[in-house]
Structure formats: C-alpha cells, structure tokens
Amino acid sequence: MSLGPTNSYTPQAPNEQPYIAFEGISKTYAGGSNTAAIPILQNIDLAIGRGEFVSLIGPSGCGKSTMLKLVAGLTPAGAGKLSIDGMTPANAREIVSFIFQDATLLPWRTVAENVGLRLELERTARFRREEKVASLLELVGLAAAAKSYPRELSGGMKMRVSIARALSTRPRVLLMDEPFAALDEISRDRLNEELLRLQNEQKWTAIFVTHSVSEAVFLSSRVLVMAPHPGRIAYEIPIDLPYPRTAETRMQPAYEDLVAQVSKTLRGVHSL
Amino acid sequence: MKSRMLTALNASGVLVGLLLLWQALIWVLHIPTFMLPSPIAVGQTVVSRFPSLVGSFLITAAAAAGGLLASIAVGVVVALIFAQSHWLRRMFLPYTILLQTVPIVAVAPLIIMWVGAGLFAVTLITFIICLAPIIANTTQGLISVDENMVNLFIMQNASAAQILWKLRLPHALPAIFTGVRIASGISVIGAITGELFAGSSSVGQGGLGYSITYALAQLQTDYLFALVFAATILGFLFFFIVMFLEYYFLHNWHESARKTETQ
Numbered sequence: 039m040s041l042g043p044t045n046s047y048t049p050q051a052p053n054e055q056p057y058i059a060f061e062g063i064s065k066t067y068a069g070g071s072n073t074a075a076i077p078i079l080q081n082i083d084l085a086i087g088r089g090e091f092v093s094l095i096g097p098s099g100c101g102k103s104t105m106l107k108l109v110a111g112l113t114p115a116g117a118g119k120l121s122i123d124g125m126t127p128a129n130a131r132e133i134v135s136f137i138f139q140d141a142t143l144l145p146w147r148t149v150a151e152n153v154g155l156r157l158e159l160e161r162t163a164r165f166r167r168e169e170k171v172a173s174l175l176e177l178v179g180l181a182a183a184a185k186s187y188p189r190e191l192s193g194g195m196k197m198r199v200s201i202a203r204a205l206s207t208r209p210r211v212l213l214m215d216e217p218f219a220a221l222d223e224i225s226r227d228r229l230n231e232e233l234l235r236l237q238n239e240q241k242w243t244a245i246f247v248t249h250s251v252s253e254a255v256f257l258s259s260r261v262l263v264m265a266p267h268p269g270r271i272a273y274e275i276p277i278d279l280p281y282p283r284t285a286e287t288r289m290q291p292a293y294e295d296l297v298a299q300v301s302k303t304l305r306g307v308h309s310l
Numbered sequence: 311m312k313s314r315m316l317t318a319l320n321a322s323g324v325l326v327g328l329l330l331l332w333q334a335l336i337w338v339l340h341i342p343t344f345m346l347p348s349p350i351a352v353g354q355t356v357v358s359r360f361p362s363l364v365g366s367f368l369i370t371a372a373a374a375a376g377g378l379l380a381s382i383a384v385g386v387v388v389a390l391i392f393a394q395s396h397w398l399r400r401m402f403l404p405y406t407i408l409l410q411t412v413p414i415v416a417v418a419p420l421i422i423m424w425v426g427a428g429l430f431a432v433t434l435i436t437f438i439i440c441l442a443p444i445i446a447n448t449t450q451g452l453i454s455v456d457e458n459m460v461n462l463f464i465m466q467n468a469s470a471a472q473i474l475w476k477l478r479l480p481h482a483l484p485a486i487f488t489g490v491r492i493a494s495g496i497s498v499i500g501a502i503t504g505e506l507f508a509g510s511s512s513v514g515q516g517g518l519g520y521s522i523t524y525a526l527a528q529l530q531t532d533y534l535f536a537l538v539f540a541a542t543i544l545g546f547l548f549f550f551i552v553m554f555l556e557y558y559f560l561h562n563w564h565e566s567a568r569k570t571e572t573q
Contacts, residue, residue, distance in 0.1 A: 112461050131465055138458040145563045146480045159466040159476070187563050207466075 047262070047274045056085030057243050058109065058211065063118035065104055065269075077268035078104050082118070084262070084271060091237060091244045093254035093261045095300070097308050101269025102247040106213040109245060110136050122211060135209035139216040141196035143188040143203075150175065150184040153202045160207065174202040177236070194225035201229075205236065212237075214246045218253065227285070230256050234283055251300045255293060256283060261300055265307045273303050347532035355532040356539070362515065367540045369517035373429055374501035374548065377436025378493055384437075385444030386486065392445070393452035393478070403449070410442035414500065418507040427508045432517065435504035440493035444486070451485025452478050484564050487556040494552045498545040518544070 063082040066075045079101040086092050094102040107113045108120055111127030111134075122130035143152045154171045162170070175181045178198040188196055197217055204212060218226040230253055237244060248254050254261045258277050265272035277296055279287060287293055329349045335341065336348045343351060356363065392399050418435055425431050455478055463473045505519025516524065518541050525534040 110461070110465055112464065131467060134465065136461065136465055138462075140456070140458060142456065142458045142462055144459070144477070144480070146483070147563075155462075155476075156466050159463065159468045159472055189563060189565075 047271045057088040057090070057123055058084075058086040058245070059119075059121050060084040060105075060108075061119040061121075063108065063115050063120055065101070065108065065113070065116045079108075080268035080270050082269075082271060086243060086245065089241050089243055090260065091234075091246065091258050093246045093248055093258040094264055095248055095251065095254050095261060095304060096264030096269075096272075097266050099269070100264040100266040100307075102264055103215050104269065106136070106215050106245060106247060109211070110134055110213055112136075130211070132207070133210040135204035135207065135212050137197075137200055137204045137212065137214045137217045139219055141188070141193075141200040143196055143199055145188050148185050148187055149180060149191070149199050152188065152199055153206060156203060156206050170206060171202075174206055177205070178202045178232070192225075193221050194229060197221065197229060198232075201233070201236070205240070208240075210242055212242045212244045214244065216247055216249065219249065226250075226253065227288075231284060233257065234281070238282055251304060252288075252297050255279075255296045255300055256287065263300070263303050263307055272307050275300055275303065344529045344531050347535055351532045352535045352539070356536045359533060359536065362521075363536055363540055365515045366518045366521045366537065367544060369429065369515065370498070370501050370505065370519065370541070371544055371547075373432040373504065373517060374436055374497040374544070376433040377438075377500065378440050378490075378497040378548075380433070380437045381440035381444050381493055381497075382486075382490060385441050385489070386448050388441075388445050389448035389452055389482075390474075392449045399449065399453075403446075406442045406445045409438065414439050414503060415507070418504060422508045429517075431508040432501055432504035432519075435508065436497050436500040439500040440497050443492040443496075444489040447485045447489030447492070448482055451482030454485075455481050484560055487552070487560065491549075491552050491556065494548040495545065498541065498548055502541055 060082045063079060064077070065079040066077050068075050082105070094105060096102055104113065108115055109122060109127055111131055120127055122134065127134075144155065147155070150168075150171050153174050154167050157167045157170060172181070172184075175184055178201055180195060180198050180202065183191065183195065188199070191199070200217070218229055221229065234257060244257075246254070246257055255277055261275045261277060262271050263273040263275065264270065275296070279290070279293060279296070333349050336346060347355075392403060414435060417438070418431075421431050421434055425434060459477060459481075460473065463477055468476075501517065502519035502522070505517040506523055518537050522534060522537050522541075525531070525537060
C-alpha cells in the first residue's frame with residue numbers, strides 16, 4: 039500500500055533551540071505480577087518550536103494521551119529527557135495548561151467561579167480575579183452565562199468555560215486531549231476556528247490530541263501520526279496551509295488533499 | 311401547584327377516612343379502651359398531657375440529634391482518613407459493616423453497664439447505629455472524584471488542603487447527604503430503642519421510649535398512642551430538616567436535589 043508523499047518520521051535536528059523537546063523518551067506501565075511490563079512509548083524524539091500547533095493522531099493505545107501527561111508532569115517518563123523552555127515538566131507547570139476531554143467543570147460552581155478557579159488556587163486577589171474572569175468570559179463569548187451553573191450549559195459552552203479557565207493563567211503551552219470529541223460537528227468547527235483565533239492573539243504552543251483527521255489538519259502546522267505496540271511517532275505530515283485559517287480554509291482543494299493524505303496514512307498505521 | 315394541593319387533599323382524605331374507620335370499629339366491636347383507645351380518647355389525652363408529651367419529645371429529640379450530629383462529625387473524619395489509602399479501606403471498611411449489623415438491643419445492656427442509664431447512654435446508642443451509613447457514603451463520595459479534576463488541581467500546584475476543601479468535600483456533599491438522610495431516619499428509631507433499655511426518669515421526665523414502657527406497664531394505652539404519634543412526628547421532623555438542608559445546599563447544581571419537572 040502506497041502512503042503517497044508522506045514522510046516517514048525521522049526527527050530532524052532543529053535549527054533553533056526547540057521549545058518543547060522529547061529526547062529518547064520511553065514509558066512503560068508495570069503489568070500485574072504475572073504479566074510483563076507494557077511499553078506505552080518507545081524512544082520518542084520530538085522537537086516542537088515556540089508557537090507551533092502540533093496534533094497527535096493515531097489508534098487507541100498509541101500513547102497520545104501519555105505524551106500530554108508527560109509534558110504536564112502528571113506522570114514521570116521511564117527513560118529519556120523532556121524539557122519545556124529548558125525546564126523540567128514539574129517546574130514548567132506554571133506555563134502549561136491542560137484541557138481535558140471532559141470539560142471537568144466543578145458542578146457546584148458558577149461559570150465565573152469555574153473560570154476563576156486556577157487564579158483562586160494561585161491566591162490572586164479577588165478584585166484582580168473578577169476583572170480577569172470578566173475579560174476571559176468576554177473572550178470566549180460567555181459573558182452572559184457568568185452566573186449559570188455547568189448543568190445549564192451545552193457541551194460546546196462547557197468546553198468554552200474549560201478553555202477560558204485554561205487561559206486564565208496566561209499559559210505558554212496548551213495541552214489538549216480530544217477536547218471537542220463529544221461535540222457535534224458545527225460546534226466543533228466553530229470552536230476550532232476560535233481556538234486558532236486565540237492562539238493567533240496569545241501565541242501559545244499547542245499539542246493537540248484528536249481522533250478527527252479534519253480537525254487535526256485544520257488546526258495544525260504539523261500532524262504526527264502515531265502507531266501502537268509500542269507507541270511511537272510513525273509519520274510526520276507538515277500542514278502548509280496559510281494562517282489565519284477560517285471556515286473558507288475547509289473549502290480549499292489543498293485542505294481536502296491534506297485531509298485525504300492524513301486519512302490514508304492513518305489507515306496505514308491502523309493496519310500495521 | 312394545583313396538583314400539589316390535590317395531592318395534599320387526597321392524602322389528608324385518606325387520613326380522615328382511616329380515623330373514621332378506627333372510630334367505627336370501636337363502636338361496632340365494643341373494643342375496650344385499654345386494648346384500643348378511640349381516636350377521640352387519644353386526642354383528649356394529647357391535650358390533657360401535652361406538657362409531659364412535649365417534655366418526652368424534647369428529650370428524645372435531643373438524644374437523636376446529639377447522636378446524629380456526633381456520628382456526622384466522627385463519620386466524616388473517619389471517611390477522610392479512609393479516603394487517603396486503599397489499604398486503610400481494605401483493612402477497616404469491613405468493620406463498619408459490622409457496626410451496622412450488630413443488634414443494638416444486644417449491645418444496649420453493655421452500654422448501660424459501662425456508662426449508666428440516661429441521656430448519655432441513649433445518645434451513645436444512637437451515635438453507634440448512625441455511624442456506618444455516614445462513613446460508607448462519605449468515603450464513597452470522597453474517592454469517586456474524577457481523576458482529571460484532581461489533575462487540574464495538581465497542575466495548579468494546589469495544596470492538599472485546597473484539594474480537600476475545594477474539590478473532594480464539595481464533590482462528596484451529595485453522598486454525605488445520602489448518608490445523613492439514612493442516618494437521620496434511624497437516629498430517631500435508635501434513640502427510642504435506646505430509651506426502652508437505657509431511658510431514665512431520674513430528672514423527673516423520661517424520653518418517648520421510656521414513657522412508652524411506663525405507659526404500657528400502667529395500661530395507659532391512650533397515652534401510649536399519643537407517644538407513638540409524637541415519635542412519628544419526631545421522625546418526620548428529622549426527615550424534613552435533612553431534606554431542607556439537602557435542597558438548600560445542592561439544588562443549584564445537583565440532580566438529586568432538583569424538583570423533577572412534570573410535563
């Protein structure tokens with residue numbers, strides 16, 4: 039089966055110091071007493087530049103989410119070195135935000151209180167916090183819902199709250215684990231466009247895990263296709279569509295070609 | 311609103327019907343008062359012995375409330391300890407079931423022997439039978455927090471105290487209320503059962519349970535019925551207080567405390 043013009047993944051020596059660098063990262067989960075340890079990630083080398091938007095796509099069990107957890111410092115690497123702007127993941131937490139698949143809003147708090155949670159944990163003064171929360175809600179178009187409770191919101195609105203909360207601490211790195219997987223297509227497209235608008239304004243670096251090929255192509259400057267058993271980066275597909283990308287971008291033949299190319303590559307990985 | 315009034319009307323209609331049936335049975339079958347007093351006789355007793363009825367009511371209410379509140383305080387603390395470790399739960403959680411299954415009527419004499427009969431013994435008995443549901447439900451609530459919610463707090467370098475107060479405890483609140491609701495029902499039963507054994511009138515007035523044994527011994531069946539009604543009202547009162555608190559704290563966000571919408 040031909041995979042077209044896709045490059046098989048070989049890590050390039052970056053011409054500048056990478057912002058996020060995986061060097062020989064491996065991760066195994068200890069099995070039970072009778073089973074062997076299960077390799078989750080094997081020898082990952084990856085350099086992500088400042089302000090890049092990288093998507094990870096691949097079959098279940100290829101370690102996509104584990105990659106994010108490693109950067110977030112939520113799980114330690116078994117071997118190798120991982121640095122974020124020269125810092126270890128544990129030290130880089132202040133500049134990293136994580137957006138989970140579930141909006142993970144606290145149901146007993148209003149929208150505004152949820153957005154302000156991280157600032158509250160940082161012990162930001164109340165008046166500063168309220169000011170910031172108001173502008174964040176404005177940013178994600180939820181100013182009118184400030185006093186609502188999460189149960190009163192649609193899935194898309196919940197995710198907007200989650201995004202606003204993630205941006206509240208002015209992160210430099212945004213990790214997203216299938217944030218829009220549970221949304222309908224229209225909401226997903228709209229949130230994708232907004233996400234790019236926010237990135238254009240705030241210039242954070244993004245690692246985005248998804249199962250949706252079109253979403254990965256639309257958002258990313260680079261799509262990494264991962265393969266399982268053990269988890270590794272199999273292919274790298276640069277997405278050279280110009281930014282800013284809008285709803286129009288999805289109509290372009292170049293976009294459709296890239297979606298087809300990523301799909302084909304992904305099918306190849308699935309049949310490995 | 312209209313349907314709720316209709317429900318109230320229907321329910322009170324049933325009550326009136328039952329009272330009429332009761333009165334009719336006594337007239338028709340000529341049942342002696344000491345076997346089954348008429349509703350009218352019970353009503354008259356309630357009025358004539360109202361002060362002592364209220365006194366007993368308050369004593370039992372104090373024992374039930376004291377035992378319940380103590381079990382909430384101790385139960386939540388124990389659950390917080392259990393929530394820390396899987397091993398602690400494995401080792402000790404089975405014993406809370408023991409706490410629930412031990413027949414309180416068998417333990418009551420022991421407690422009287424240790425602390426002496428009276429309000430304290432009754433409160434202690436109530437505390438013991440209320441403890442298990444509080445511990446079990448609170449522990450479950452504390453450990454069922456979504457892992458990513460904890461991750462969210464960890465990534466913000468939240469302290470253990472912040473995770474407890476801002477995440478685990480509020481998350482556990484619906485489960486705690488479930489435990490308290492169960493415990494509140496058995497607290498009244500526990501207090502009255504306790505008084506059957508350990509009640510004392512050393513201060514000149516016993517609780518409902520003690521008065522029930524006294525009324526029975528004296529064959530004051532009408533007063534016995536009045537006491538039973540008082541006990542029922544006490545149980546209702548506890549139930550409604552807990553329901554109200556649950557609604558007050560949870561109605562904004564938790565499904566269990568929301569009114570179901572009827573089409």
